[in-house]
Amino acid sequence: MQTQQISIDNGVNVEAILGAREALTEAPEAAQFKWRATSEWVNGTHTRAHVENFFGLGEEHKHRQGFDYDTDHPEIFASEDNGSTPVEMVLVGLAGCLTAGVATVAQNRGIQLRSVKASLEAGMDIQGILGIDGDVRNGFDGVRVSFVIDADASQQDIEALVAQSQKRSAVFDIMSNPTDVHVDVSKG
Amino acid sequence: MTRLSGNPLAGAVDVLVIGAGHSGLAISRFLSARCIDHVILERGEVANSWRTERWDSLKLLTPNWQSRLPGYCYSGSDPDGYMSMHEVIDFISGYAECSRAPVETDTEVKSVQPLDSGYRVVTNRGEWRTRVLVIASGAFNLPLIPAVSQALPANIRQLSTRDYRDPGQLENAGVMIIGASASGLQLADEIQASGRQVTLAVGEHVRLPRLYRGKDIQHWMHVTGVLDEKYDAIDDIRRARGVSSPQLVGSRDRRTLDLNVLSAAGVRLAGRLAGVRDGKLQFSGSLRNVCQLADLKMNRLLDSIDDWIVEQGVDEGLDSAERFAPTRIPDSPCLGLDLADGEIGTVVWATGYRPDYSWLEVPVLDRKGQIRHDGGVVDSPGMYILGLPYLRRRKSSFIHGAEDDARDLGEHIVAYLDVVSATSRIKMAV
Known part of the structure; x- marks a missing residue:
């Protein structure tokens, strides 16, 4: 580990994270988390989702407050555009995850960040979701993330930050690897 | 006694x-x-x-x-x-x-x-x-073979690096090699050269040139003290102990064997094997990043070697410093392979030992x-x-x-x- 300088502050409490890492190595059962969201259809393609509770460290937790997210489709799909599309929400998740990783790794490596900006773009052939061509997948055919980072570090060190962030990113993993998805339904 | x-x-x-x-x-x-x-x-x-x-x-x-x-x-x-x-x-x-x-x-x-x-x-x-x-x-x-091997269809032959001897042992069909450490790369090289199309699943790996500035990379790791680094002086010993063997081959011509060499020979690169579903291999979309990590890490080592040479003033007679081409990634890396279509005859597990x-x-x-x-x-x-x-x-x-x-x-x-x-x-x- 590079020596940490007192002056470096990206607002990340690295000591707490390293402490948790140490503690959870000894108590892996406490590392089991459950992330949750609930949602309710509003109208048309408009849905409102709510995030508030999660489970981890052996007990239930609540965010400081609940958060609501509206998803919808744009007007060119004859929708009302009451929120971002669900696929854009996936990009939101990836941006948040990778950027949090960059800040954390930078703090741990003693690199002061001044600005971290990312643009994300995902290609999608909507022949898939419209059922026009069965060979076209529904989801993204690729995702491109472009970071612009201003920091007290060399180009190579900044590239290493972003690479390490991808290596430790949950959303990057979720998007780049298959995940078993189980959906059930009951009449309510 | x-x-x-x-x-x-x-x-x-x-x-x-x-x-x-x-x-x-x-x-x-x-x-x-x-x-x-x-x-x-x-x-x-x-x-x-x-x-x-x-x-x-x-x-x-x-x-x-x-x-x-x-x-x-x-x-x-x-x-x-x-x-x-x-x-x-x-x-x-x-x-x-x-x-x-x-x-x-x-x-x-x-x-x-x-x-x-x-x-x-x-x-x-x-x-x-x-x-x-x-x-x-x-x-x-014992070969360390992931549990997902049990989900492969029965018509696919599976071998570990412990059972592999030479390409003659394989049928005349494509070969899927899982793992990109020294063994995975050496087998990919030799099997591709035998005329069988190789697909190589690449997870995290260690890239090294065989020679640097005219001397074996092991020479530099020896003289700079890298090989003597102590277990209680490094940051994360658990991780260090799990790192796979570097992509090296010992050959008469002292050549470098890396993913670029394999790509040029026709080997198809894919991401880490992420799963098997309905008889299809699924590869991770992380190929670009694992290659970038390995390139960056190699360059850091080469930087430290160059610094050491300057500090010691021993650059006389050495080749000049160089940086190797970044690992080339296909525009659309292979994300899945259907094992039912007969292209792949054998899966070789080069996934390490325990x-x-x-x-x-x-x-x-x-x-x-x-x-x-x-x-x-x-x-x-x-x-x-x-x-x-x-x-x-x-x-x-x-x-x-x-x-x-x-x-x-x-x-x-x-x-x-x-x-x-x-x-x-x-x-x-x-």
Whole structure:
């Protein structure tokens, strides 16, 4: 580990994270988390989702407050555009995850960040979701993330930050690897 | 050594070493020099896994000049070459002979149990008692094959690097190789050259050039001290111990074997094997990032070598500094392969090995099945382990790494035996 300088502050409490890492190595059962969201259809393609509770460290937790997210489709799909599309929400998740990783790794490596900006773009052939061509997948055919980072570090060190962030990113993993998805339904 | 003939007790010793590979022989040499009564139990012959569990074309990843053991070094005419398996076997057997190592061959350890003081070692040829046990049976006993292998369709042949010998063993169909460490790359190279289309699943890996500035990369890692880095001085030893072997090959022309070389030869690169669903292999979309990580890491090492050369002022006669082309990634890396269409005939697991401790009836394993130890001093009095990756130093699992580790642990053993003897004398006096 590079020596940490007192002056470096990206607002990340690295000591707490390293402490948790140490503690959870000894108590892996406490590392089991459950992330949750609930949602309710509003109208048309408009849905409102709510995030508030999660489970981890052996007990239930609540965010400081609940958060609501509206998803919808744009007007060119004859929708009302009451929120971002669900696929854009996936990009939101990836941006948040990778950027949090960059800040954390930078703090741990003693690199002061001044600005971290990312643009994300995902290609999608909507022949898939419209059922026009069965060979076209529904989801993204690729995702491109472009970071612009201003920091007290060399180009190579900044590239290493972003690479390490991808290596430790949950959303990057979720998007780049298959995940078993189980959906059930009951009449309510 | 006390021998009791006609008794199931084969003998009682101060130190019993399991495994007559380079590590076991190195510590034996140290113990002999200190006149410590010991024996080495070997399930087969000296250097057994080198004889029986390696593919035909394999050569050491380290150059001949680096092959050395306590009081013994390479004396041939090609210091910059790389030993074939036959040469490794001769080298290690020669060492056993010149050390007059007390090896009991064809003696397989069936179980080890704790005694009040020391250990009971049950073998196929009688039982031993020992005060100190040294486990030198290696880290590469059993192929480490992911559970997902069980989901492959039955028409696909599966091989591990332990069973692979040469391409002639494979049917004339495409070959999927899982794993991009030294073995995965060497097999990909040789199998692609045999005319079979290879697809290589690439996870995290270590990229190294064979030569840098005209000298073997091992030379630079040796002189800059990288290989001597201690286990208790680095940031994350758990991670360091799990790092796969670097992408190197020992060849006559001292060539670099990396993913770019393989791509140019027609090997198709895919991401890490992420799953199998409905007879289809699924590959991770992380190929770009694992290659970028490896490129960055290689460049950091080369930077540190260049810095060292400047600091030491030894650049005369050296080739100038260079940086190698970044790993080329296909525009759309392969994300899935259907095993039903007949393209792939064989899946080769080059996914590493794990040690076999099934005989060890002493509670020293952690929840991942690894032995709990501090630099080879196992968490059980009088028990030691040698020859694991990064046991005490980065070089620990290499042949040339045995010397320093054997000396450190040998001294620990001598001190331990002194205490045990003193304690038993006191007990007897009382």
